[in-house]
Amino acid sequence: MKSLFASWPFWAFLSAVFAALTAIFAKIGVENVNSDFATFFRTVVILAAAGLMLYITGNWQQPSSIAPRSWLFLVMSGLATGASWICYFRALKLGDAARVAPIDKLSVVFVAIFAVLFLGERLSLANWLGVILITLGVVLVAFRS
Template sequence: MKTLLSAWPFWALLSAAFAALTAIFAKVGVENINSDFATFIRTVVILAVLAAILTLGGEWQPFGSVSGKTYMFLILSGLATGASWLCYFRALKIGQAAQVAPIDKLSVVLVALFGVVFLGERLSGLGWLGIALIAGGAVLIALEA
């Protein structure tokens, strides 16, 4: 039987909780600073924390052990993450957290669509209904705020 620490729902819920805190902390943090500089500070913190985690866990890998394909997709992922963060912080600077965060979470809908189109994943009718409800809910929350 899986332990709590090896179950994906545990980590997914923690991710959601930390993402929610990110929106609240970032909204306050970006108040009196350029949004791009705020993103830079956030990125430096993330780099330092990850370096500490890798060091303490002895999980560093030789850079040569990573394939070119893996590097390419991780670099693309990093560029997409950076673009997302820059846009997210700029949106938080301008709008309310209660508006920005739900629209940002439309990424859930886009991941499902991209998964179907680019990765050949399949969704059931119930899955598509869930995606539609997430999309509708995000829009309704953003419009309400």
């Protein structure tokens, strides 16, 4: 059981489950709420939960121990996350969760492409086939025929 908690596939799977619940809960939550306010409130909840997690696990790190380059990319990641959430909540406000979420998951395709272009990662032919199939799956699930 200990090895399960130390494996990245376990945590990635839980991430996918919670992301799915996020779409369902958010779609219900934004029904009579401005999507920007909903995003703000969600962010406050996440901030409190992350702070509680740091406290419980004792994983606080002195900010001075973090390199300026890391700070820069953490800030950029935070800005990208905020932009993603604002766009996602607006899309959920306007569209069906079952169609919005698959398009949002095109992020998997973009991560693969960006990782190759910017991080020098390599994908096998089978990996690229998976990326293409994810893209086709998004089209089939998200768009009405």
